[in-house]
Amino acid sequence: MNATATDDIVRDYLARVEARAAALPPDRRRELLADLAEHIATSRAEAEHDDEPTVRTILDRLGEPDEIVGVDEPAPAAVPREGPAHGGLRVAAVVIGLIVAGFVPVLGWVVGVVLVWTARGWSTRLRGIGTAVPLGFGIGFTTLVFWLGAGVEATCAGNECTSSGSGGLFVVVPILALVLVIVAAVATGMLIRGLSRRTA
Amino acid sequence: MTQLRRGMLPYCVLALLRDGERYGVEIVRSLGTVEGMVTSEGTVYPMLGRLRRQGLVETYWQESPSGPPRRYYRITADGRRAVDTFAAEWRRVAGAVEHFLSL
Numbered sequence: 001m002n003a004t005a006t007d008d009i010v011r012d013y014l015a016r017v018e019a020r021a022a023a024l025p026p027d028r029r030r031e032l033l034a035d036l037a038e039h040i041a042t043s044r045a046e047a048e049h050d051d052e053p054t055v056r057t058i059l060d061r062l063g064e065p066d067e068i069v070g071v072d073e074p075a076p077a078a079v080p081r082e083g084p085a086h087g088g089l090r091v092a093a094v095v096i097g098l099i100v101a102g103f104v105p106v107l108g109w110v111v112g113v114v115l116v117w118t119a120r121g122w123s124t125r126l127r128g129i130g131t132a133v134p135l136g137f138g139i140g141f142t143t144l145v146f147w148l149g150a151g152v153e154a155t156c157a158g159n160e161c162t163s164s165g166s167g168g169l170f171v172v173v174p175i176l177a178l179v180l181v182i183v184a185a186v187a188t189g190m191l192i193r194g195l196s197r198r199t200a
Numbered sequence: 201m202t203q204l205r206r207g208m209l210p211y212c213v214l215a216l217l218r219d220g221e222r223y224g225v226e227i228v229r230s231l232g233t234v235e236g237m238v239t240s241e242g243t244v245y246p247m248l249g250r251l252r253r254q255g256l257v258e259t260y261w262q263e264s265p266s267g268p269p270r271r272y273y274r275i276t277a278d279g280r281r282a283v284d285t286f287a288a289e290w291r292r293v294a295g296a297v298e299h300f301l302s303l
Binding site for chain 1: 223225226228232239240241242243245246248249253264266268269270271
């Protein structure tokens, strides 16, 4: 009970540091948080009593997140960011490129994914979306096209056109494909929003 | 004055590490024993990270008998050179400042 209360205090403190450190490069932020977490854990382990006053004293001595992060913050311009390179045109090019890449079987997607993951200044979330978008579009659209083709063939096959045993599958597959395309479209929207926020 | 202290701190840490390897809490504690060197202990960690990136110290992990594994800091040859250069320069400057302050 008491232990969880002190753990909460520590968690809150580290969360405040993390929020304050948002402008630092990710590896630097991770390192700082790990160092502080280790400092707190080691200090607690070495203290006589591991109670709330002890933890509060440890955190007080560490100082305010503002002070800790501010000390290591380079001038804002020095933070490596791709900022100005992301014009509206660039965003459109990336998104269209990703979608087109999704239609070139396998190779296009692989090239797109490699580009997305090697680009500088993208967050992991954006990279994930960039990977999923062409995959969703590619699979969804290809499936839809195949289904339409199959449907036409079935109706034109003469007397037996109406059914085939896999009638249920004929409904489920296109719906799944449509869902995939829609999800990919939504993800594209998020991608555009994420990139344009970066541009702003 | 804050700037001055901030500029000195890395060399104090390097000087401290000349005597032997230490883990983060130890370094912070040693700095804290000298009045006025560190106001918030947390600021020591970004500075340690910078020293590591500059190749003046290196780090390694070691299990501890109590608590989590500790990250130890060890001074490198470059670090020794840096602190020696600083020490010589510091004595010169300190002498000069003292000269004017005691006029």
